[in-house]
Amino acid sequence: xxxxxxxxxxxxxxxxxxxxxxxxxxxxxxxxxxxxxxxxxxxxxxxxxxxxxxxxxxxxxxxxxxxxxxxxxxxxxxxxxxxxxxxxxxxxxxxxxxxxxxxxxxxxxxxxxxxxxxxxxxxxxxxxxxxxxxxxxxxxxxxxxxxxxxxxxxxxxxxxxxxxxxxxxxxxxxxxxxxxxxxx
Numbered sequence: 001x002x003x004x005x006x007x008x009x010x011x012x013x014x015x016x017x018x019x020x021x022x023x024x025x026x027x028x029x030x031x032x033x034x035x036x037x038x039x040x041x042x043x044x045x046x047x048x049x050x051x052x053x054x055x056x057x058x059x060x061x062x063x064x065x066x067x068x069x070x071x072x073x074x075x076x077x078x079x080x081x082x083x084x085x086x087x088x089x090x091x092x093x094x095x096x097x098x099x100x101x102x103x104x105x106x107x108x109x110x111x112x113x114x115x116x117x118x119x120x121x122x123x124x125x126x127x128x129x130x131x132x133x134x135x136x137x138x139x140x141x142x143x144x145x146x147x148x149x150x151x152x153x154x155x156x157x158x159x160x161x162x163x164x165x166x167x168x169x170x171x172x173x174x175x176x177x178x179x180x181x182x183x184x
Contacts, residue, residue, distance in 0.1 A: 005104065006036070006157060008142065010127070012120035018113060019050060020123045024144065025107045034149040035101030039110065040070045041089040042080060044126035044140025045118035052091055053109030060100035061108055065090035070143040072156045078135050080143055080158065101147065127159065 005027045013019040026036050039061075052061050068090070073080030091110055093100040102108045114123065126140035134141055142159040149155060 005034075006144070006146070008159060010120075010123065013111070017119050018116075019111055020114060020120055021053075021109055021111050022142070023107055023109045024102060026102045026104050026146075028105045033104075035093075035103050035147055036108065036144055037101040037147045038065045038070075038092040038145040039090060039108070040065065040073075040080070040143045040145075041110075041112075042130075042141045042143075044130070044138060045114050045122045046089060046140065047113040047115045049089055049091065050111045050113045053111060055102065055106040055108060057103075057106050058099055059102050059106050059108055060094040061091045061110075062094050063089075063091055065092040070156050070158075071145050071154070073143060076158070080134075080141060130159070 007025045007027060009023040009025070011021040011023065013021055022039075022041075024036060024039060026034065049063050052063065054060055069081040089112070091108075093102075123140065126138050127142070129136050129139040130141040133139060143156060145154065145156050147154040
């Protein structure tokens with residue numbers, strides 16, 4: 001199952017309490033083909049993308065995505081679309097084909113500025129709220145779109161907690177990890 005090789009690490013930015021780094025990894029696994037091509041963030045404590053940190057290999061992402069909504073997100077309950085969020089932040093591989101996507105063994109970092117008064121602990125709490133009450137004010141949901149799975153298929157995934165990972169973030173260790181899972 002391709003989802004097992006996807007992960008997300010949320011990191012506190014030392015010296016910048018109003019920023020958080022999201023690092024998406026397409027880890028080496030059973031699948032040697034499959035490229036993360038779009039990333040979607042819905043609401044939470046995020047103010048805006050401060051910068052995109054492309055893996056020094058072939059990863060080249062830019063702000064904004066086409067389509068603007070997570071592919072298949074309308075099939076979730078509640079839907080993961082712009083109509084159910086007050087802000088939707090996204091990034092996608094640069095135009096020109098999947099050569100710029102996050103292939104197995106590569107990663108992508110997206111550095112976010114946070115809303116005034118929010119910090120790392122607030123982001124972790126917003127992600128937790130996104131699991132239990134996705135439409136609640138301040139909840140944060142994260143989804144990705146992956147193409148060329150096994151060479152031909154595409155699918156969308158949403159953030160799912162790994163047991164104990166959220167606890168690490170809440171204990172102030174400055175890092176939390178989650179797995180992305182297929183929802184369709």
